[in-house]
Amino acid sequence: MNNAAADMTTSQAGSIKPIFARAKNVTVGYPGEIIVEGINFELPQGQAMALIGTNGSGKTTLLKTSVGLIPPLGGDLTVFNTKPGNSARRIAYLGQFHNAGFILPLRALDVVRMGRFPLHGLVGKMNAADNEMVKSAMHTMGIEKQADTPLRFLSGGQQQRVYLAQVLAHHADLLVLDEPTSGLDAAGRELYLHAMNDEMCRGASIIVATHDIQEEAALCQQIMLLAHKVVAFGPPQQVLNSETLLETFGIVIGKDQKRPAVLECAHGHDTEPAIQAKVKGRKFWMR
């Protein structure tokens, strides 16, 4: 059934893009406990999908299923045309919770370097290119000055930036992020949004659980509203309306929402100057 044409989609620009993740009538949950059923989506290369819903709505469960940490209870879920959990080299995952009171002797740099482990296996040597990517990821998240600081001496928000830098250092094809902005300050959030945009421009896809229906969700091509079921699925303009939000959250939130801001890709392939510029000044363009 895996014929190549079935795994391609036509983007707005008309070019053919491979599908990185696909769910057909998938059920997620735990043994003896269905959390969400009837999940359908197709995530093409270079696009992002946001999962939005209250606490306990099933976002984490779906993310863990898509990286292979828990098996799907039913349906057909494929990531890079294979079962979830078979493509470690291509997937970066940021879990929702981290070891609180982390007292271990690990420097921020050591944590970010772990992002490169999947590409080198047990004993494959890390080279200068790896170090460069680690450095640039830390720069992107604005924590290059903390490289030598033990993780335990960093604040919660700084630690979150370190974890995000770890994910970025991987240069993965699919990023699976569970509430990545939790604990980030405004500056951190902005660096993260830019990084997310850059990852997509690079050709990576993203699945992200978020509560940010304004900026973060607006960067995504697809939105899935969850409330122990799929409330709505589609592009942001179509999905984020008062009715669906009422059904998802039980109250109407973000009704008089600003027009979502969008980021654009930096021109060409030399992204370095663009990164420099972005760190200094905000570069949002209104649609």
Next chain:
Amino acid sequence: MNGLITPFTSNPFMMQALVAGILVSIACAVAGTFVIMRGMAFIGDALAHGVLPGIALAFLLGFPGIIGAAIGAVVMIGGVTVITQRSRLSSDTAIGLLFIGMLALGVVIVSRSNSFSGDLTSILFGEIMGIGISAIWIQLAATIVIGITAFICARPFLLLSFDPEQAQVAGFSQKIYHNIMLFMIATTIIVSFQTVGTLLVFGLLIAPAGAGALLARRIRGMMAWAALFGIVSVYTGLLLSYYFNLATGASIILVTTIIFFIVFTIQNAHSRRNNAQGEAAHE
């Protein structure tokens, strides 16, 4: 000054004890670092006590204690694994009971033996002063295996300590590497019990690595500190025991615990001062 060296140069049994102690310190530094990193202190403790009935059985039936220890460790790991898989609640309680049960079983078995008190003392407190050459060779081999295991598995071990799910997603099976780590810890305990005994080997596993964790910024540094503290403890403990006729294993563990609390106190005072300065700077 001579009094610090001649006991070792003029007594072969002291020299052998020192060599065995150094090997055990290195093995414990490596394994103990991951016990602490991974928060497995409780399982380490359980293992250390769980080997007792195996050793007791070995003494009773006349086969090498080290094989008995290995059997005890396998049973203990099996028990712990089953308990952690089956029960979501209070696996701590069940593991705690399992190891107390094993401890009691060990004492019961030993009490059947004729040379009861001698055997029990040597099992519980070790007999580092009477360590033989063959035991030293076994310890050397084990220390090398432990070192190589830690070196090869450094990445998955690090990821496991950081976040087991991260390890799994990165392509390093949580289950496999957790079991390798358990195996490494068990091996350390099995070859170390002869030096300081089953009752105290846990101290050598935890205290030097714990002090190392307080001082180091990196894993490698933590291991190096742990090895240094372990070796200093063995050396000092042997001398104390030699001159004051004290129980050797207990002296070693006493020194290592004291080192930990000295480091802990200094570190605490230091970080409190730093915090005060940091806050002052922020005002």
